[in-house]
Amino acid sequence: MPGFEQVRTSWVASDSVLLDRNGEPLADLRLDPRVRRLPWVSLQTLSPAMREALLAAEDKRFFEHSGIDWKAFIGAAWQNLWSRSRRGASTLTMQLAGMLDPALRLPAKGTERRSVTQKWDQSLAAIELEKHWTKPQILEAYLNLAPFRGDLEGIGAASQLLFGLGPEALTRREAVILAALLRGPNAKPPVVTRRACALAATLNDRQLCPAIGELAQARLNNPRNTPRFALAPQLARNLLKEPGLQLRSTLDATQQRALIAALAREPGASWALLLDNASGEVRAWVVQGSAPELPDPMTQRLELAQWWTPFAVAQGLADRSLTAAGLVIDGDTVLDARDARAGQRTRILSLRTAIAGRSRGALRNAIRDPHAEALNSWLHDLGLDNTDTPAVSPHQLALAWRSVTSASSFVAARGLPLEAPQKRPAMQEAAFLLQDMLGAPHNGSGFRSSWLFGSSDGQWQIALGNSDRYTLLLGLRSSPSPDFATHALLRWHESFSAVQKEPSRPPQASEGLVNGIIAFEPPIEPARREWFIKGTEFSPVMLAALPYPARISWPQAGASYRLDAITADAWALRADAACAVHWTLDGKPLGQGAQVRWTPQTGRHQLRLLGPRDEVLDALEFSVTP
Structure with missing residues (x-):
């Protein structure tokens, strides 16, 4: 007969259990099919x-x-x-x-x-x-x-x-x-x-x-093989490999439940990943609408349109080839105003404005070639080893974002407190500048910075961003609604409020940054205070070499506007101009200067922008409906 201690120590449970950071069960997985x-x-x-x-x-x-x-x-x-x-x-x-x-x-x-x-x-x-x-x-x-x-x-x-x-x-x-x-x-x-x-x-x-x-x-006859705990079944399948394990993870059960509840209202598949900015630990890993036995969508690569853009901007800021006030061309250069109506309209704007408006054309012109060796090396340091494919997994994307915006070492976190950070060049100033351009206060919940990524097949919208404490990635199955991107961002903010109750603080400027007033000539953007990494600051006045004498920036060509959708009595018609300009509407003088006021009237209108010699610099048609 064996001894009691021998029997007890040789006992192996058929199930393994994934625990949260405080020992609360998150998920269990049966790994011995013979006995329970x-x-x-x-x-x-x-x-x-x-x-x-x-x-x-x-x-x-x-x-x-x-x-x-x-x-x-x-x-x-x-x-x-x-x-x-x-x-x-x-x-x-x-x-x-x-x-x-x-x-x-x-x-x-x-x-x-x-x-x-x-x-x-x-x-x-x-x-x-x-x-x-x-x-x-x-x-x-x-x-x-x-x-x-x-x-x-x-x-x-x-x-x-x-x-x-x-x-x-x-x-x-x-x-x-x-x-x-x-x-x-x-x-x-x-x-x-x-x-x-x-x-x-x-x-x-x-x-x-x-x-x-x-x-x-x-x-007595009820099914007995259903899981006892189901807060993180996908992550459990990733981590639990042997029967009898009691595996403590970095997840927080309270935050896991909060994200599950936040996504419960989504009709389609969805997922969320919450990271601790200071440590890189995974605090929540939620996958809704996908069977646990299927591949975890959080680790499957997706083709996302220009997913490298914010990381390439961060690299440009870090190596001082980009500044927040630097000017970039939005779209293809158009040298003749008559060509602007036929193709893509072009304008000059600062990097800050391009980031705030998510202007793809301007950002594409600002960042380096995404296939350049330097950028590939930088992305590899962030865990984005995608030199052979345009795809990236949501998990990779979130880890890289947290590493960039928190100016911290990259951690290949998988939910277990086992991985050591990988050293990479510090970029504290660039992290501040990127968040300062991306972020804004939101409904009393404090400062948050975010970015939207859309899959190339149009099936997914991914909202990714951070507060002072956490990085949150939210993936939602797209719908045909034209406002779905706005919906995804709103749901992201709601989910963030569920996992971080206290208001978040804006990033703090380091000693390597300077702040000063910058103005543009011609005034393509209002004068403002701007941040620079020391050594990259400009003279107080920036000259914008416009590729055209002037162009109409609002209204848009061919657009239709509803009269009751505008609350102001008068509309502001605007132009980007490098010379003195005046306006005509439907053949009648309207005013002069880069901005004029007009009381809207229903109907179709012809708008012209004229130069000092009454030459036509830009022209378009738009309509106003009741």
């Missing part, structure tokens, strides 16, 4: 009702005998001799010996009982166990090794998976049912009820029988 076991249960944590029911059903004189109950043995022999009904006399110790020694186990189906030789050997083994094990150890091992129903083995699995209770919470109602199952683990509910009611009567609790019948009928 849960962690070993100590006798001290078992409810008194279960011990009482067990001893009443299986071994009334357990604490009196030394392995064999001779009174029960003689009574059983007499009854078996003179009666057709068969009665066993195995003590708990004898039954445990049969569980521990394969040679003493019950024969295979087809024969009812052990042979006389097996019974004799079982009795000797029980006496040997009693010499080396204490009574509490025998009880504890028996309850953990006993088969209860189907593939359930041990009191932990039986109580949790049949009744949803821990072994310490079992009442007499559950206890007598479990004790009755020891005689016939797979008996039908009426048979189990009859045996359990008889046991309750033995314990002077006959009135419990109706409740016993209801519970047995409701729970």
